[in-house]
Amino acid sequence: MKIAVDAMGGDNAPKAIIEGVNLAKQDFPELEFLLYGKEEEIKKYLTDEKNVTIIHTDEKINSDDEPVKSIRKKKTASMVLAAHAVKNGEADAIFSAGNTGALLASGLFIVGRIKQIARPGLLSTLPVINNPEQNGFDMLDLGANAENDAEHLLQYAILGSFYAKNVRRIVEPRVALLNNGTEDSKGSLVTKKAFDLLSNEPSIHFIGNVEARDLLNGVADVVVTDGFTGNAVLKSIEGTALNLMSLMKNTLSNASLKGKIGALLVKDDLKEMTKVLDYSNAGGAVLFGLKAPVVKTHGATEAQAVRYTIRQIHKMLESDVVGKLVAHFDEER
């Protein structure tokens, strides 16, 4: 298995990326890496060159570059070269912490989508809170598309179910449709039609509509939605969590003397709590429905998150989830 790594993408690149690769090499000694970027800088952080090939390039895509234009113009950017390596069969998957839009464009236009999948979707594993029985849930589309029709949502249900089974090892993932109410009859024209399609799809275990209020309770293993709504929901969850954590921090640091002493005493427990909210250990966001895994972590990523994302890519390759998807859709025709 060979992973093409965009060593130059992200705010802490190449340091955090290469340090993450170092850790992943310990986890999976057999994994091979193609590292795209400035050779000299990469070598500064790389602890061991076994199973590693560095492909030097000076060019990279910046976080504020216009996605489609930049992958066309910057033909030797680290991300673009990594995508071409997958296209040409030199690597099996891409990892990047760079410009999300450019990575989506590289995935769609260079790696290419599975023939029968109309609109690949962005999938992440999000945290479940207050329910130790469940590790997280998979949601898509988180924003690869600005709008989707009901047929796309059906494909997301199948994609998400394959991911949960193969990568997260859930035997019979509960697939739900995000809607504006839990009753079967609820929804927009698109979600009503999608409800019918999902109800009649034999390859998934569809449990009906769910509301955004219940997502973090673990109401489903796979949650399907259009890219516009998914993007808004993900950002609402992130924004609320960040704001509340900082409100808590501000409250405790501006507390009464009594409160300040208390804050010191609860500090370790509250730190433990923030771990529940950190879902980087499930890996990054997958642009799912392409011919190979194309996976993205946050731009501000640290070495540990890079390591977890490489573990996730390893699971995707080991389980051959993409090959199984292709076989499923070929059979259906």
Added chain:
Amino acid sequence: MKIAVDAMGGDNAPKAIIEGVNLAKQDFPELEFLLYGKEEEIKKYLTDEKNVTIIHTDEKINSDDEPVKSIRKKKTASMVLAAHAVKNGEADAIFSAGNTGALLASGLFIVGRIKQIARPGLLSTLPVINNPEQNGFDMLDLGANAENDAEHLLQYAILGSFYAKNVRRIVEPRVALLNNGTEDSKGSLVTKKAFDLLSNEPSIHFIGNVEARDLLNGVADVVVTDGFTGNAVLKSIEGTALNLMSLMKNTLSNASLKGKIGALLVKDDLKEMTKVLDYSNAGGAVLFGLKAPVVKTHGATEAQAVRYTIRQIHKMLESDVVGKLVAHFDEER
């Protein structure tokens, strides 16, 4: 000013409703109330009958009744009678904590919409966190409609701006469009078209696209979105906040001995913090775009929230925000 009150709607009715009316009567001694429901029960809680008329009825709409069907069949339900009182000019506004769908239907089919407004929207004032300069922001549509087109979003922008000016006394409210990115070119077909319409509307101060991540930071005074997305965003914010607060509670009650002592000491400060999140003091959700204020609080509402919602209705009537809206749309034609 006369408010028609559905005394039987909500989990704690009529107790919480009537106790809230008692408080509101102290705030606004000149306000008149028409209370619809079981006379005997209402009288049990009512402290003073001045400016109050009780209209007895045994029928009420339950929280699980099918909205449109129930308002047609239960012709003497407390909510339906209250809506007819507004329609017939006997009252100026309705208050209810009952079945949301039934109240929306009563608003649309009995009170009726302002002629030029195609799709009244559900508006609430939501909290701004970590920014003492700003009290909250108004958002609509929070789910009165399952889908909206760009023209509806333009009307929401105008409606929201009128509300912020007249009820919340913001001189020049910053109106923003919720979108999947902040760049002008971002969005679905609907939001792209809405962006153009909002940019060219002289009666509002449009500041462009905002993302859901920034809502609680107070990035705008009025946030416009379609009913499906608005519903998902509101429920995501509520679900995340509830889950985090209960995670914090669980963390502290399962803490180490050291942590438990700390938890006792920070308790008062953390309680203060939850007040920031409570937005019931801004009132309830308005179905805005109707011929009169139709306002809803949570089913689990307590007397204080009823009081705040009546204060909000008082502001709407005092400022004649509905009359001003009608004049604005009449002028435009």
